[in-house]
Amino acid sequence: MRIVILGAGQVGASVAEALSSEANDITIVDQNRDALADLADRLDVRTLVGNAAYPSVLQNAGIGDADMLVAVTQSDQTNLVACKIARSLFNVTTRIARLRSADFLDPALLSNDNFAVDYAICPEQDITDYIVKLIEHPEALQVLEFAGGRVALVAVRAYPGGLLVGQPIRKMREHLPKGVDARVAAIFREHQPIEPDGHTVIEPNDEVFVLAAAEHMRPVMRELRRMQKPVRRVMIAGGGNIGARVAGVLEKYYEVKVIERDRRRAEVIAALLPETLVLAAEATDEKALVEENIDEMDMFLALTNDDEDNIMAASLAKRLGCQRVLALINRRAYADMVQGGPIDIGLSPAQVSIGTLLTHVRRGDVARVHSLRRGAAEALELVAHGDANNSKVVGRRIEELPKIKGVHIGAIVRRTEPFDIIGGDGMPKGKTDRRVIIPHHDTMIEPGDHVIVFCTRKAQVKEVERLFQVAATFF
Amino acid sequence: MRFLPVFRALGVIIVVFGLAMLVPLGVSLLFRDGAENAFEQAIALTLFCGVLMWVLASRGSGGDLRVRDGFLLVGLTWTVLPFFGAMPLLLQLEGLTFTDAYFEATSGLTATGSTLLSGLDHLPISINFWRTFMHWLGGMGVIVLAVAILPLLGIGGRQLFRAEVPGPMKEDSLTPRIAETAKGLWVVYILLTVACTGAFVAAGMEEWDAVMHAFSVMGLGGFSTKDASLGHFDSVPIEMVAIVFALLSGINYATHFLAFRSRSLGAYRRDPEIPFYFGVMAASIVLLTFYLLQTGVYENTWTALRYVAFHCVSIATSLGFASTDYGQWPMFSQLWLLFLGSFLACSGSTGGGIKMMRAVILYKQVFREIMRAMHPRVVHPVRLGKRVVGDTVLHAVLAFSFIYMAIVVSLTLVMSASGLEVVTAFSAVIATLNNTGPGLGAVGPAGNFSSLTDFQTWICSFAMILGRLEIFTLLVILTPAFWRK
Numbered sequence: 001m002r003i004v005i006l007g008a009g010q011v012g013a014s015v016a017e018a019l020s021s022e023a024n025d026i027t028i029v030d031q032n033r034d035a036l037a038d039l040a041d042r043l044d045v046r047t048l049v050g051n052a053a054y055p056s057v058l059q060n061a062g063i064g065d066a067d068m069l070v071a072v073t074q075s076d077q078t079n080l081v082a083c084k085i086a087r088s089l090f091n092v093t094t095r096i097a098r099l100r101s102a103d104f105l106d107p108a109l110l111s112n113d114n115f116a117v118d119y120a121i122c123p124e125q126d127i128t129d130y131i132v133k134l135i136e137h138p139e140a141l142q143v144l145e146f147a148g149g150r151v152a153l154v155a156v157r158a159y160p161g162g163l164l165v166g167q168p169i170r171k172m173r174e175h176l177p178k179g180v181d182a183r184v185a186a187i188f189r190e191h192q193p194i195e196p197d198g199h200t201v202i203e204p205n206d207e208v209f210v211l212a213a214a215e216h217m218r219p220v221m222r223e224l225r226r227m228q229k230p231v232r233r234v235m236i237a238g239g240g241n242i243g244a245r246v247a248g249v250l251e252k253y254y255e256v257k258v259i260e261r262d263r264r265r266a267e268v269i270a271a272l273l274p275e276t277l278v279l280a281a282e283a284t285d286e287k288a289l290v291e292e293n294i295d296e297m298d299m300f301l302a303l304t305n306d307d308e309d310n311i312m313a314a315s316l317a318k319r320l321g322c323q324r325v326l327a328l329i330n331r332r333a334y335a336d337m338v339q340g341g342p343i344d345i346g347l348s349p350a351q352v353s354i355g356t357l358l359t360h361v362r363r364g365d366v367a368r369v370h371s372l373r374r375g376a377a378e379a380l381e382l383v384a385h386g387d388a389n390n391s392k393v394v395g396r397r398i399e400e401l402p403k404i405k406g407v408h409i410g411a412i413v414r415r416t417e418p419f420d421i422i423g424g425d426g427m428p429k430g431k432t433d434r435r436v437i438i439p440h441h442d443t444m445i446e447p448g449d450h451v452i453v454f455c456t457r458k459a460q461v462k463e464v465e466r467l468f469q470v471a472a473t474f475f
Numbered sequence: 476m477r478f479l480p481v482f483r484a485l486g487v488i489i490v491v492f493g494l495a496m497l498v499p500l501g502v503s504l505l506f507r508d509g510a511e512n513a514f515e516q517a518i519a520l521t522l523f524c525g526v527l528m529w530v531l532a533s534r535g536s537g538g539d540l541r542v543r544d545g546f547l548l549v550g551l552t553w554t555v556l557p558f559f560g561a562m563p564l565l566l567q568l569e570g571l572t573f574t575d576a577y578f579e580a581t582s583g584l585t586a587t588g589s590t591l592l593s594g595l596d597h598l599p600i601s602i603n604f605w606r607t608f609m610h611w612l613g614g615m616g617v618i619v620l621a622v623a624i625l626p627l628l629g630i631g632g633r634q635l636f637r638a639e640v641p642g643p644m645k646e647d648s649l650t651p652r653i654a655e656t657a658k659g660l661w662v663v664y665i666l667l668t669v670a671c672t673g674a675f676v677a678a679g680m681e682e683w684d685a686v687m688h689a690f691s692v693m694g695l696g697g698f699s700t701k702d703a704s705l706g707h708f709d710s711v712p713i714e715m716v717a718i719v720f721a722l723l724s725g726i727n728y729a730t731h732f733l734a735f736r737s738r739s740l741g742a743y744r745r746d747p748e749i750p751f752y753f754g755v756m757a758a759s760i761v762l763l764t765f766y767l768l769q770t771g772v773y774e775n776t777w778t779a780l781r782y783v784a785f786h787c788v789s790i791a792t793s794l795g796f797a798s799t800d801y802g803q804w805p806m807f808s809q810l811w812l813l814f815l816g817s818f819l820a821c822s823g824s825t826g827g828g829i830k831m832m833r834a835v836i837l838y839k840q841v842f843r844e845i846m847r848a849m850h851p852r853v854v855h856p857v858r859l860g861k862r863v864v865g866d867t868v869l870h871a872v873l874a875f876s877f878i879y880m881a882i883v884v885s886l887t888l889v890m891s892a893s894g895l896e897v898v899t900a901f902s903a904v905i906a907t908l909n910n911t912g913p914g915l916g917a918v919g920p921a922g923n924f925s926s927l928t929d930f931q932t933w934i935c936s937f938a939m940i941l942g943r944l945e946i947f948t949l950l951v952i953l954t955p956a957f958w959r960k
Contacts, residue, residue, distance in 0.1 A: 260854075263854070266854040267856060270854045270856050271856050271858070277850065277853060278853065279852040279853055279854065280854050288852060291850075291851070291852070292852075
């Protein structure tokens with residue numbers, strides 16, 4: 001696929017990196033020569049210096065032949081204009097724009113008659129949602145959703161004290177309440193994936209990925225570690241774009257304190273966040289943290305735009321007695337280094353937001369993509385179309401599907417008659433018409449099923465996509 | 476300082492005021508109540524002075540009125556007009572001194588409602604009409620003053636509302652935009668007055684009484700045509716009407732105007748003062764009802780509620796009607812009413828006192844200091860609604876509140892030095908400075924201000940104007956720096 005990416009910032013670079021490894025033909029446009037040079041060194045991409053809002057620049061970038069435009073510059077306006085030009089002058093099929101301001105998210109405004117944006121992405125919002133999920137599930141390293149929130153994929157570090165730890169996976173069903181089922185999709189031990197089957201024994205410190213219906217997640221997580229008490233007090237370091245957004249969501253449910261270094265910025269966010277306690281201080285200032293009772297905090301989020309500051313602040317908070325700390329870390333080397341050390345969760349912003357983008361890039365009918373383990377693994381939600389004649393999956397049992405190493409079908413979501421959702425605690429949780437099935441070797445895939453596939457190695461993603469594509473005779 | 480434009484504008488205002496006197500003259504002619512001569516002479520004098528001032532001031536080329544001139548114009552308007560307003564009273568009522576007449580007219584035009592006349596039931600109807608009509612005219616002036624002019628002058632933190640109100644944006648020339656604003660506000664004011672009159676009639680009042688009481692209610696004045704005030708009617712429906720319209724008049728007229736223009740109630744929901752206004756009011760009514768039942772003043776809950784609700788609204792909004800002698804209530808409840816009167820009315824209403832906006836800001840500032848003591852590094856802006864109150868406004872509000880209290884204390888001391896007993900002295904100052912009307916003790920609901928000496932009466936007149944002009948407007952003129960070129 002020929003793709004033009006506008007903007008070589010953090011988002012643009014991670015998009016380029018994710019896509020260039022998949023045999024795509026990529027051109028990146030940015031005004032910053034140095035950023036481009038850096039990318040050109042690392043990746044197999046073409047670069048072009050220029051203002052992405054000019055038709056001539058876009059033309060030079062080869063947009064005339066491009067299948068997709070990914071406009072992810074810092075400026076919403078540039079992204080909008082580029083999409084419009086791509087549609088009106090060059091007729092590019094798919095146009096994705098990064099829009100930071102929610103003001104632009106009006107369907108009429110983004111329609112083909114106007115700015116012609118097919119998909120709007122907002123990395124800051126994705127990261128905010130992601131962090132908020134993590135706080136709802138304080139045990140998890142990662143919480144991802146599929147099928148509009150019906151299925152959850154949770155990464156948990158196994159700790160002694162979890163019911164299943166030290167036992168083979170097949171014992172899990174014996175502990176779980178009736179009607180609750182889950183699938184261990186992958187286990188990473190010492191950063192290496194191991195192929196789980198029923199006999200695999202879960203060891204302490206394993207990073208375990210579990211798939212289950214969203215309402216069953218709590219009892220499932222109890223299998224792997226002792227539950228923590230729900231989060232009540234959160235401290236956020238850094239009141240920038242992400243910090244302020246996260247605080248804005250959290251302040252409705254939790255006691256939130258935000259530490260911001262710049263006094264003027266602190267005043268701005270204090271005006272935006274009526275319920276939040278905003279403090280003007282350095283997040284790495286031990287005295288300030290102690291003064292604000294860091295040891296009483298259930299969660300510390302280091303969300304400044306400086307990796308080193310985040311790592312130091314989070315480590316400091318952990319040492320001063322905070323329950324659980326999270327640091328936003330852009331550099332992958334840092335993230336690998338610190339997670340599991342002094343810092344409980346090292347979050348790579350690019351990795352979080354790339355999933356949304358990949359969803360739109362994948363071939364076949366892909367409903368959702370989540371990038372895992374900093375891009376090494378991927379979980380896809382694919383829609384099975386067609387029938388037994390033109391599809392390689394529909395009308396077949398799981399055991400009949402071709403085996404691909406490191407790929408597992410984790411769950412199937414099937415449309416049924418509306419029924420009541422029963423939570424893990426036995427309480428009804430509302431109605432739905434989408435049933436979550438944890439498949440076994442004899443489960444049959446039906447047309448319209450959403451199939452959630454877990455790929456431990458990214459190289460297998462292509463094969464999976466091909467598997468789900470309907471043969472040409474379908475048309 | 477350029478006097479000519481100020482005097483030219485003042486001349487026009489005096490002429491308009493003189494023309495307004497034609498209305499009570501008409502009433503007098505209609506009823507043949509014997510006050511025609513007084514009004515004719517007063518009108519002649521007022522028009523003469525007004526026209527003279529206007530003509531003389533128009534001879535030089537003074538240029539436009541500027542923002543700074545506003546202080547002088549506003550100050551002069553509220554001190555000079557009572558002089559002309561007092562004329563009909565002075566000419567008609569025998570034995571009334573100039574001091575007393577000026578006090579009565581000031582009380583009318585500042586919509587205070589303190590009176591030193593008695594035997595109101597037997598006064599010529601046109602005199603009573605004029606007294607309440609002054610309330611109504613004063614109310615009109617107050618609205619424009621509070622919504623358009625004071626924010627422009629930036630009095631006591633008023634600039635907070637400068638942008639919000641459909642008010643004057645041009646900082647250079649004072650008149651044209653204010654005229655626009657005033658027109659809109661007055662339409663609402665007049666419509667509400669008509670509604671209030673109709674409601675009083677429907678509640679069983681005679682037509683002319685209804686008109687005059689409606690004037691009094693809408694201006695949040697407090698003059699009645701009866702010595703017993705609203706107690707004369709002893710009617711629950713009439714009291715209810717008074718409560719409803721006094722409450723309405725205690726809300727910012729800019730909010731009324733926005734609601735009226737957009738034909739929706741959304742403007743009220745967005746007004747940050749309203750929750751506090753109604754909240755404090757409701758809490759006070761409940762508190763005092765329980766208190767009066769507990770102390771055995773009233774046996775019946777409904778009776779207690781009726782009188783408490785009426786007086787809470789009447790005194791707190793600075794209307795100042797009485798339906799019973801609440802001077803007989805325990806001192807705590809009387810002080811509570813007086814206390815409410817000093818801050819409850821919203822900014823931009825016809826009510827008096829320091830206004831709810833400033834009270835809320837003060838309260839939040841105190842809370843902010845407490846936060847800062849607990850968290851030394853906290854950044855905690857004071858917010859009013861969705862808006863952050865800047866330091867300039869905050870300082871203005873703090874200074875305003877300080878000077879307000881300083882004036883209460885010093886005027887009380889002056890009054891008591893002149894021989895008044897302390898409760899009367901204090902409550903007379905509070906009642907006039909807040910433009911409420913009745914005080915406590917000798918100037919309470921059963922008595923009136925006629926027992927004061929001339930000196931004390933002048934102090935009260937001064938306090939009324941000071942309160943109405945939000946202190947600073949007058950203080951600015953009294954500062955030497957204002958007069959330097």
